[in-house]
Amino acid sequence: xxxxxxxxxxxxxxxxxxxxxxxxxxxxxxxxxxxxxxxxxxxxxxxxxxxxxxxxxxxxxxxxxxxxxxxxxxxxxxxxxxxxxxxxxxxxxxxxxxxxxxxxxxxxxxxxxxxxxxxxxxxxxxxxxxxxxxxxxxxxxxxxxxxxxxxxxxxxxxxxxxxxxxxxxxxxxxxxxxxxxxxxxxxxxx
Amino acid sequence: xxxxxxxxxxxxxxxxxxxxxxxxxxxxxxxxxxxxxxxxxxxxxxxxxxxxxxxxxxxxxxxxxxxxxxxxxxxxxxxxxxxxxxxxxxxxxxxxxxxxxxxxxxxxxxxxxxxxxxxxxxxxxxxxxxxxxxxxxxxxxxxxxxxxxxxxxxxxxxxxxxxxxxxxxxxxxxxxxxxxxxxxxxxxxxxxxxxxxxxxxxxxxxxxxxxxxxxxxxxxxxxxxxxxxxxxxxxxxxxxxxxxxxxxxxxxxxxxxxxxxxxxxxxxxxxxxxxxxxxxxxxxxxxxxxxxxxxxxxxxxxxxxxxxxxxxxxx
Numbered sequence: 001x002x003x004x005x006x007x008x009x010x011x012x013x014x015x016x017x018x019x020x021x022x023x024x025x026x027x028x029x030x031x032x033x034x035x036x037x038x039x040x041x042x043x044x045x046x047x048x049x050x051x052x053x054x055x056x057x058x059x060x061x062x063x064x065x066x067x068x069x070x071x072x073x074x075x076x077x078x079x080x081x082x083x084x085x086x087x088x089x090x091x092x093x094x095x096x097x098x099x100x101x102x103x104x105x106x107x108x109x110x111x112x113x114x115x116x117x118x119x120x121x122x123x124x125x126x127x128x129x130x131x132x133x134x135x136x137x138x139x140x141x142x143x144x145x146x147x148x149x150x151x152x153x154x155x156x157x158x159x160x161x162x163x164x165x166x167x168x169x170x171x172x173x174x175x176x177x178x179x180x181x182x183x184x185x186x187x188x189x190x
Numbered sequence: 191x192x193x194x195x196x197x198x199x200x201x202x203x204x205x206x207x208x209x210x211x212x213x214x215x216x217x218x219x220x221x222x223x224x225x226x227x228x229x230x231x232x233x234x235x236x237x238x239x240x241x242x243x244x245x246x247x248x249x250x251x252x253x254x255x256x257x258x259x260x261x262x263x264x265x266x267x268x269x270x271x272x273x274x275x276x277x278x279x280x281x282x283x284x285x286x287x288x289x290x291x292x293x294x295x296x297x298x299x300x301x302x303x304x305x306x307x308x309x310x311x312x313x314x315x316x317x318x319x320x321x322x323x324x325x326x327x328x329x330x331x332x333x334x335x336x337x338x339x340x341x342x343x344x345x346x347x348x349x350x351x352x353x354x355x356x357x358x359x360x361x362x363x364x365x366x367x368x369x370x371x372x373x374x375x376x377x378x379x380x381x382x383x384x385x386x387x388x389x390x391x392x393x394x395x396x397x398x399x400x401x402x403x404x405x406x407x408x409x410x411x412x413x414x415x416x417x418x419x420x421x422x423x424x425x426x427x428x429x430x431x432x433x434x435x436x437x438x439x440x441x442x443x444x445x446x447x448x449x450x451x452x453x454x455x456x457x458x459x460x461x462x463x464x465x466x467x468x469x470x471x472x473x474x475x476x477x478x479x480x481x482x483x484x485x486x487x488x489x490x491x492x493x494x495x496x497x498x499x500x501x502x503x504x505x
Contacts, residue, residue, distance in 0.1 A: 018195055038195035058201075071356055073288035074281035093278045094270025097288055100205040100501070103359035108200040114270040172358050172505075 003082050004149040005062070005121055007136070008159050010181040013143035014055040016041045020135030020144065027122060027134035034108045036060070036119045037135060046187025054183060055143075059135075060085060060106045060119035061168065061176030068098035068107060068116075077116070083177070084123050089115045103169050104176075121146070149177075203360075204501040209268040211497040214350045215379070215490050216261030218372060221343040222380015223253040224302060228340045230402060245392035246403055249384045251309035252391075254302045257383070258346075262299070287356045291349040298342040304328050305339055347376040354500060361425055361432035362500040371417035371496075375489045378410045378456070382485035389478045400478065404464060407485075411457055418452070431505030444499035447491050456488015 016039050024030065024037050037059035044051045066085050069077045076091035077098050092115045099107045099116060110117035122133040131137065136144040147154035156179075159165075165179045227250030231241045241247065266275050279296070282289045307314050307321070308328055315322055328335065351369025358364050381403045388400065422439060425432040439448050463481045464472070471477045 016194075021195060033197065034200050035196045038193075040193070040195055067356075067358055070285045071288065072283055073286045073292060074277050075283040076277075076281075091277050091281055092271070093275050094272075095278070095288065096205050096268075096270070097286070101357050101359075103505075105201045105203060105504075109270055169359070169505075 002150065004177075005083055005146070006149045006156050006160070006177045006179060007062075007121070007133075008145040008156050008165070008179045008181065009055075009057045010143045010145075010159075010163075011055050011183045012181065013141045014039065014057075015141055015143075016053065016055045017140065019138050019140055020057075023134040023138035024119070027125060030117070031111050033111060034117070036106075036117065043189070045189055046185065050185070050187060052183065052185040052187065057178065057180070058104070058106060059178070061104050061174065061178045062119075062121070064175035064177060065173060067101040067103060067172075067174060071097045071101040073097065080123070082123065084120055085118075086120060086123070087116055087118075089113060092116065103172050103174060203504045204498060206497055206501065207268075208494060208497070209264050211494040212490075213261045213265045213268075214353075214372070214497065215493040216257045216264070217346055217350050218376035218489065218493070219379050219383050219486075220254050220258035220261065220302065221298075221347040222376035222378070223250040223257070223384050224305070224339055224343040224380070225347070225377060226250065226381045226384055226403060226406070227254070228336050228343075229406075231336065233402065245388035246384045246400060248309055248392045249387035250380075251306040253380075253383045253387055255299075255306050258295075258299055258302060262295070287349060287352045291346070291353060294342055294345040294349055298339070298346055301335060301339045301342065304335060308332060344373070347373040350376075354496065357501075359505050360500050360503065361428065361435040361505050362421070362438060362503055363496070365421060365424060367417050367421045367424060368496070371414065371421065371492075374410055374413040374417055375456075375492055378407065378414060378460075378485055379489035381406060381410070382460075382482035382489075385478055386482040386486065389475055389482070400473075407460060407464065411461055415457055429505075431503075435503035435505075438495075438499035438503060442499075442502075444495055444502070447495050448499070451491025452488055452495055454488070455484045456492060459484040459488075 018039060021035065021038050025035070028036060030036050037057065040056040040058055041053050042056055043053040045054060046052055062083065062085050064083070066079060069079055069085060073095065074091045074093060076088045078086055078088060080086045094109070094114055096109070099109070107116045107118045109115070121127055126133055126137070132146050136146040145155045145159055147156040149157055149160065151157060159181070160179060163181050165181050167176045167179055169176070227247045230244070230246060234241045266272050269275055278292055282293065284290065307325060311325055315325065348369045351372035354363040355365060355368050385400055385403055393400070422436055425436050439445050460481050463477070467477070
């Protein structure tokens with residue numbers, strides 16, 4: 001059966017510490033001026049004393065129907081056999097069409113290669129060795145889970161089967177593979 | 191702001207800048223000037239009138255190739271890897287509007303040069319007599335080539351619109367009205383560009399062909415205005431994110447660009463100029479130059495407005 005890698009971010013367990021952000025930078029040699037993943041701390045929501053912040057992971061959503069791949073004129077942006085949205089640096093001319101097309105704005109030009117860059121679930125390094133992506137491995141509160149959603153015994157399948165979850169901008173039909181378990185705490189934006 | 195999660199600079203929704211706006215303008219100018227010139231040629235041929243040496247057609251033979259070349263140069267320089275642009279000519283992904291655009295331009299650009307070569311045949315053969323064989327072959331195919339150029343020019347005009355419509359998360363851009371708007375404004379900037387160059391460099395006397403070009407300006411201006419109305423009324427009915435994007439014409443710098451540039455210079459000035467100005471003015475050089483410059487600036491403003499305001503509102 002084909003792989004369907006997904007990432008689950010549990011917003012109840014996340015504390016916004018940015019360990020994932022730093023681990024990613026170190027694992028993938030991301031230049032200082034740009035970022036593949038950040039956890040934005042948004043809020044506060046609710047009213048005193050029921051205040052809380054929301055943790056919003058911003059990284060490539062590995063869309064199953066990826067706008068960046070559709071608009072790329074040369075086919076430099078492509079979906080790999082493993083479902084991971086990838087970039088063929090040799091074919092890319094740097095037209096920025098994919099960056100403009102991405103609804104999540106998670107693609108950026110790497111100042112060293114002059115080519116778009118983004119999260120690839122560490123597929124060249126850690127995933128190739130059978131390890132979890134750096135952000136998942138480093139997370140101190142185990143807020144991140146990564147795995148194959150086609151494997152019903154995997155941690156991600158069981159999480160998604162048993163917990164309420166949501167995805168970003170589903171209305172655009174991109175079918176993102178980053179799933180989020182919403183915070184149990186209520187409250188509307190103050 | 192100094193967030194603990196790092197710089198937000200790379201997340202700016204405005205990805206394409208003024209270089210792309212000017213390219214879209216240049217592509218529209220070239221395509222419009224070709225459509226107007228070839229259309230005028232057909233109009234006169236159908237009435238048995240001569241088409242040789244018409245100032246407007248000569249002007250198109252200058253405007254068409256120069257503007258598309260300037261546009262392509264800008265486009266290439268805007269790539270992050272300008273010297274590897276040839277990859278875009280070798281690899282085609284046909285789900286991408288840009289790939290279709292490249293294909294259309296690949297045929298359009300050489301044919302525009304052929305068009306110019308045939309218009310300025312005498313001058314061309316004076317400097318390059320060895321081209322006479324090629325010129326003769328093209329002359330025999332002229333009617334078919336003109337049809338092909340006309341179709342490709344429509345393609346170039348429309349593709350620049352669909353290029354932006356494909357960006358699904360920008361409500362102002364992600365509409366089917368945009369290609370129609372770009373085609374209508376390409377026609378108006380093409381006729382204005384032709385009239386401007388014809389008046390400045392080729393016109394010897396008050397020429398009836400300028401009058402004929404003027405005649406298409408009303409329907410074109412009407413269509414352009416209609417597309418703008420449809421665009422913003424449509425946004426208003428397309429959900430909260432799209433509704434929020436209608437603020438583009440009420441607040442901020444781009445609202446001023448819209449009302450002063452797009453509506454004022456691009457639509458109101460030309461329409462008023464040809465309806466309420468005294469008859470004696472209408473064929474003076476100064477009048478034609480002023481009105482066509484106003485239209486050109488209006489369309490340039492439109493392209494900037496669409497590129498910047500379009501990308502500023504994200505759903």
